[in-house]
Amino acid sequence: MSKTDSTFSWTVYEADKLTQREIYGIVLKDLGARHPEIVGLSADLAKSTKIGTFGDAYPDRFFNFGIAEQNMFGVAAGLAQAGLTPFVSTFSAFASMRACEFVRTDICYQNLNVKIIATHGGISFGSAGTTHHATEDYAIVRAFPNLTVIVPADAIETAQAVKKCMEIDGPVYIRIGRGFEPGVYTAEDYEFEVGKAIEMRSGTDLAIIATGATVYHAVQAADILKAESGISARVLNMHTLKPLDEEAVLKAVAETRRLITVEDHNVINGLGSAVADVIAASGKGCAFTKLGLPDRFSPHGYPEDLMHKFHVDTDGIVDKVRELLNREFEEAEDWEDEV
Amino acid sequence: MPLTDQELKELQQQAKSIRREIVDVTGWSGGAHIGGSLSMTDILTLLYWKYMRLDPARPDWEDRDRFVLSKGHGGVGHAVVLAQRGFFDREVLHKFNETDSMLGMHLDCHKVPGCETSTGSMGHGLSQAVGMALGARVLKKDWRVYCVIGDGESNEGSIWEAAMSAAHYKLDNLIVFQDRNHMMIDGPTEEVMSLEPLADKWRAFGFETREVDGHDMTRLAEAIDEALRMKGKPFMILCDTVKGKGVDFMENKPDWHYGGLSSELVEKAKQSIGE
Ligand SMILES: Cc1ncc(C[n+]2csc(CCOP(=O)(O)OP(=O)(O)O)c2C)c(N)n1
Numbered sequence: 001m002s003k004t005d006s007t008f009s010w011t012v013y014e015a016d017k018l019t020q021r022e023i024y025g026i027v028l029k030d031l032g033a034r035h036p037e038i039v040g041l042s043a044d045l046a047k048s049t050k051i052g053t054f055g056d057a058y059p060d061r062f063f064n065f066g067i068a069e070q071n072m073f074g075v076a077a078g079l080a081q082a083g084l085t086p087f088v089s090t091f092s093a094f095a096s097m098r099a100c101e102f103v104r105t106d107i108c109y110q111n112l113n114v115k116i117i118a119t120h121g122g123i124s125f126g127s128a129g130t131t132h133h134a135t136e137d138y139a140i141v142r143a144f145p146n147l148t149v150i151v152p153a154d155a156i157e158t159a160q161a162v163k164k165c166m167e168i169d170g171p172v173y174i175r176i177g178r179g180f181e182p183g184v185y186t187a188e189d190y191e192f193e194v195g196k197a198i199e200m201r202s203g204t205d206l207a208i209i210a211t212g213a214t215v216y217h218a219v220q221a222a223d224i225l226k227a228e229s230g231i232s233a234r235v236l237n238m239h240t241l242k243p244l245d246e247e248a249v250l251k252a253v254a255e256t257r258r259l260i261t262v263e264d265h266n267v268i269n270g271l272g273s274a275v276a277d278v279i280a281a282s283g284k285g286c287a288f289t290k291l292g293l294p295d296r297f298s299p300h301g302y303p304e305d306l307m308h309k310f311h312v313d314t315d316g317i318v319d320k321v322r323e324l325l326n327r328e329f330e331e332a333e334d335w336e337d338e339v
Numbered sequence: 340m341p342l343t344d345q346e347l348k349e350l351q352q353q354a355k356s357i358r359r360e361i362v363d364v365t366g367w368s369g370g371a372h373i374g375g376s377l378s379m380t381d382i383l384t385l386l387y388w389k390y391m392r393l394d395p396a397r398p399d400w401e402d403r404d405r406f407v408l409s410k411g412h413g414g415v416g417h418a419v420v421l422a423q424r425g426f427f428d429r430e431v432l433h434k435f436n437e438t439d440s441m442l443g444m445h446l447d448c449h450k451v452p453g454c455e456t457s458t459g460s461m462g463h464g465l466s467q468a469v470g471m472a473l474g475a476r477v478l479k480k481d482w483r484v485y486c487v488i489g490d491g492e493s494n495e496g497s498i499w500e501a502a503m504s505a506a507h508y509k510l511d512n513l514i515v516f517q518d519r520n521h522m523m524i525d526g527p528t529e530e531v532m533s534l535e536p537l538a539d540k541w542r543a544f545g546f547e548t549r550e551v552d553g554h555d556m557t558r559l560a561e562a563i564d565e566a567l568r569m570k571g572k573p574f575m576i577l578c579d580t581v582k583g584k585g586v587d588f589m590e591n592k593p594d595w596h597y598g599g600l601s602s603e604l605v606e607k608a609k610q611s612i613g614e
Pocket residue numbers: 043044045067069094098374375376378410412459460461462488489490491492493518520522523524582596
């Protein structure tokens with residue numbers, strides 16, 4: 001089965017086999033054919049991030065800056081000032097931290113049309129260890145005004161996000177993994193709208209809100225909980241961290257009263273904190289837990305082992321849900337009326 | 340002191356043994372930064388077996404010389420050097436990259452004895468080396484700081500910020516080696532982001548600079564001897580090296596920046612290095 005949009009040069013069959021990075025490179029190459037204003041930038045990671053696929057197709061519109069991320073993001077700002085649409089790719093750790101102020105001041109402050117594709121996010125670069133893990137990027141980039149922050153769940157959603165970000169006139173940060181994460185979607189036949197969470201499973205006992213690589217595990221966990229214990233868990237794929245779909249969170253608060261967030265990011269100031277802000281402002285009592293990496297530097301190790309160790313995989317979610325369902329919390333008298 | 344023939348023979352043998360084990364670890368671990376580890380092997384061998392003041396039994400010995408691997412992705416090469424020099428059991432190398440092992444791709448100084456500081460993000464190590472050299476001055480200590488930086492790594496502005504400060508503070512206790520293997524990940528350095536004229540740049544930044552064949556230990560030793568006598572200036576030994584040195588099918592191939600080896604290829608690689 002080929003994708004319906006025949007101008008794109010990959011098929012759904014391949015999407016199963018291609019990593020997020022490979023898909024992103026191919027989609028960007030295809031976009032490049034229609035958008036002569038797209039330029040590509042990398043910092044000695046053209047091959048690793050796969051933006052090189054675009055570079056091979058349009059060598060005149062691709063620039064490698066060597067290992068110099070700060071300069072690269074500054075140049076991207078200048079290219080955007082000149083009227084072009086730069087796509088800039090490096091590892092998440094370097095996009096969010098090494099080049100932090102260049103992204104914030106040169107790109108976000110000036111609200112420039114720069115699309116950042118930050119690969120190897122979270123702990124997906126496992127054995128490379130702390131220097132190459134990006135477990136604080138949500139916290140950092142979420143605090144930049146004007147920036148849209150998207151964390152696709154898998155390769156297919158990465159394709160959606162890369163295409164959709166062209167419709168946004170302003171900076172976008174798309175965080176993807178290294179590419180060995182399991183797929184969530186089998187086709188692009190679903191509505192992907194920036195800023196709108198996707199309900200992967202309906203449910204009323206509790207809501208699991210996940211983003212990026214943890215969406216797969218949240219769905220698995222919900223299916224296990226249903227099959228084993230008849231628990232009805234709603235799963236939300238919160239692919240856009242900013243602007244956050246507050247409506248979906250409030251709906252989950254009203255309809256389930258128990259929420260759990262999951263992310264491969266420090267529990268401080270990531271998805272969980274964003275959701276907590278919404279819950280706190282709602283004035284409703286509910287049981288809530290954040291699953292994420294503890295506030296210490298993540299060690300090296302295989303990504304699946306680290307996900308397991310820090311309880312952000314299927315097992316971790318299942319255990320936490322059972323605990324959350326037994327937790328007491330104070331409800332207001334008039335709670336029922338408001339549902 | 341110049342190398343004697345006997346010393347040279349022993350050091351060369353040591354370097355071979357290190358290269359062979361780097362190949363082994365690359366095989367065991369499923370993948371490692373082998374190219375840039377092989378290119379810096381001769382430099383590290385000379386430092387760890389002839390020049391550095393160290394005691395493997397006391398990695399925290401206050402008066403030790405410091406070594407900073409600014410190009411931290413050479414962790415596999417550094418790990419083999421530390422193991423063979425006796426800082427830890429060579430058995431540990433079998434678990435390179437594994438969850439809960441002591442050794443990840445980039446060495447963690449909290450876990451690895453002999454590793455002074457955790458590097459891996461390019462362009463951080465040289466600044467820290469400057470700090471250690473400056474620290475020695477404040478504390479009136481006579482330890483020296485040796486630092487290895489990459490050529491691709493030197494695209495980073497921070498390398499040149501560190502260089503400026505080293506010259507400004509006249510850090511003659513800092514000796515920097517640039518592993519000039521002419522390759523980075525995306526290809527040859529001069530194609531990705533040209534660095535030349537590199538020696539002129541170092542001179543312009545205030546470093547006493549020598550260009551040597553980074554695989555010729557006799558020449559390397561002469562340059563280090565000169566650096567040890569240097570007063571009032573930091574010293575740069577610009578080492579002309581070959582990425583993948585010693586393994587014929589890897590030499591000068593950017594693909595071997597990072598790679599895995601089947602047991603067959605491990606054997607081929609070791610044959611190429613020799614006994
Ligand atoms: C700040 C930063 N950007 C990118 C990387 C990814 N990276 C790891 S090694 C490398 C190439 C290093 O080239 P070079 O310094 O020449 O090392 P060598 O060829 O000696 O291995 C890159 C880009 C990194 N580790 N840190």
